[in-house]
Amino acid sequence: MDIGKIQQKRITEEIKEDYIDYAMSVIVRRALPDVRDGLKPVHRRILYAMHEMGLVPSAKFRKSATVVGEVLGKYHPHGDTAVYDTLVRMAQDFSLRYPLVHGQGNFGSIDGDPAAAQRYTEAKLSKIGEEMLKDIHKETVDFRDNYDASRQEPVVLPSPLPQLLLNGSMGIAVGMATNIPPHNLGEIVGAVIHLIEHPEATVEDLMQFIKGPDFPTGGLIYDRKAILQAYSTGRGPVVCRGRAEIVEDKKGRFQIIISEIPYQVNKSSLLEKIALLVKEKKLVEIKDARDESDKDGIRIVIDLKNDASPQKVLNRLYKLTELQTTFNFNMIALVGGIQPATLSLKSILEYYIEHRQDVITRRSQFELKKAKEREHILEGLKKALDHIDEIIKTIKKSATKEDAHKNLVKNFKLSVLQADAILVMKLQSLAGLERKKIEDELAEKRKIIAYLENLLAHTDKILKMVKDELTEIKEKYSDPRRTKVYVSPVGQLREEDLIPNEECIITLTFGGYIKRMNPKIYHQQRRGGRGVTGMAMREEDSVKIIRSVSTHDYLLFFTNFG
Incomplete structure (x- = not known):
């Protein structure tokens, strides 16, 4: 449109176009994760900024405010609160199954307590967080300009881990939302390897490995059929319960001990709800409810009256409080970096395998290019050592460095790069041992080149490398499942189940x-x-x-x- 020129347009058309632009902006740039690395832009930018700052697991902690400032200034021109809240969540072991950030200081609690201000807390990458960026500087992923075109940022991370399933994702876009639960690393690796070996495998086959979600807070989930339905269609509800046990003390009095609560349930709110129900005479059998949680885990103790029926009280707690919740699967992610799609379990794993194939291919091409460049230099050095007397004479006869360079290229059929390397070669390279080092390195580079060329020529070998790298990650980070899965449904609670x-x-x-x-x-x-x-x-x-x-x-x- 020309500046200063008024264009006639229906307001309905303008609003429609603006709404679509806004919706796509929210969907692609903020709210939905990419199926390849499982991250939204803000997560990706935080991890990349921390990596560029050198905040690796072995480094010292840095103030969270420093990280937030780095992210805002270079990559994410939005509010600092959004960035810090995201950083905090990435460090919470009750929010993420495998935290990507290692935090030091007050990063909030499962009671809903907020984190301390960013000027007080410190952070660096966790070991798994560092894995997400492995090989990023080997041309494994595309880069694009940041918001002011002053530097480059990655479009997607190499992500050796299937992050979308590993830690799940939540987000509300315009006209759609995503809600993907976290899973167990060892189970996901098993499913990926099985799918590589058996591409025709069904979702039900994959569930031999992935039993269901594995929440950081543990708990129980029910109904394998409902889980299968959710994994097959990308949508569906699954019932979750906290882990509760009925115990009897030495005096014959019953207690209900809650040791795990459903994912995303606020522990303090749960206790407040129980107290309110007691006050409203809806749970008259409860004498006292208290929180005895400590650093070792959650422990909510509910004392019952002498005439109470413990199982009936527990059933009422399931029905009336968040001790029982429903996790609604809505597995929407961006495919190709721009197209939102509802994905099945198998689809997510297939896109992940495809991404890793691409990353390994590009990494191998980069390493092959570097190996050939080094081979070329070593061949020049070897040729120089084979004709060292003539090389020295040529250099001595040359009036200037530029003349020496031209004469080397002309007389010995060397490339410009080889001539450069010869001119900066130290005299110590003339020693016998140094000469052998060059010959050994040249032989080693030729082996690497042959290996990489063979790898790139065979898709099955690239897939084997995907499996090998996943197996290595599993050995490093795999841990036992926290959430117990029951095959049968939880069953509808009738009034008879709630009344003694x-x-x-x-x-x-x-x-x-x-x-x-x-x-x-x-x-x-x-x-x-x-x-x-x-x-x-x-x-x-x-x-x-x-x-x-x-x-x-x-x-x-x-x-x-x-």
Whole structure:
């Protein structure tokens, strides 16, 4: 459009175009992860900035504010709060199954406590975080200009780890959202290797290795059919529960001990909800609930009254609190860096394998190029050593360095690079041992070149390298599963599951009043004893029906009104 020229346009068309532009900007640049490295732009920029700052696991910690400033100034022109919040989450072991950042200081808690200000906390890459950037400077991925074209940033990370499944992802875009759960590293590696060896494998076959999500907070998940449905379609709900145990103390009193809570549940909020239910008389069987959690793990202790039915109370906790939640799979990610798609478990693994093939191919091409460049230089040095007397004479006869360079190229059929290397060669290279070193290095480079050329010519060998590198990572970082998976569904809780089965007395009067009473108020009366008043009645009213029933019995009421 020419500057200063007014263009007539319908406002509906303009708004439509602007909305689409905005939606695509949010989807591609902020909210959705890339299927290849499993990261959103802000995560990728933080990791890359920390890598460029030298904040590797062996380095000293640096202030989080320094990292945030680096990310904002060079790569991510948005608010510092968004960057710091992302950095904090990447360091929380209750948010990520395998944290990518190693934090020092107050990085928040599972109780919902916020992290300390960025000027107080410190951070560096974790070992797994460093793995994500392995070989990034070997031309393994594409780079693009940053927001002001002052430097380059990676489009995607090499990611030797299947990060999208490893730590999962959450994000809300315009018109869509993603919700992918974390998984166990060892199980994912097993599934990837199986898929490489059996490309026709189904999602059900892959579930022999990946049993289900593996949340950092542990817990229990139910219903293999529901998990299979979610993995097959990319969508679906899965029921999650905290791990709770009913124990009896020496005095015969029952307690419910909660040692793990569902993923993304705030522990303090859970305790507050339990206290509120007790206050509202919805959980009258609970005498006390307290938090005894420490550095060794979560421990919520619920003391029950003497007449309480522990299993009934636990069932009510599942129904009325976040001790039972539903994780809704919505596995949406960017394919090709721009196209959002709902992906199955198999699709995610296939895209990951394809990405690793590409990374290893590009890395091998880079190493081959470097090896050939070095071979070329070594061949020149070897030729110079074979004709050392003539080389020295040529250099001595030359008036200037430039003349010597030209004469070497002309007389000995050397390349410009070889001539440069000869001119900077030290006299110590003339020694016998130094000469042998050059010959040995040349032979070694030729072996490497032959190996890399053979590797690049065979796709199956590249796939084998994908498997070998994954196996190596598994040996380094694999750990036991935290979340237990039950094959059967959790089952719908009925009212009978929530109400203790107790005897009671139902009394109906001629006046139409009905009352339920505990039979314990009645007792055997001896001679001269004084009876107990079961219920107060109006004058001229009397009991019509009295029945001994259970709290699980059903009462049917019939009226003369139909």
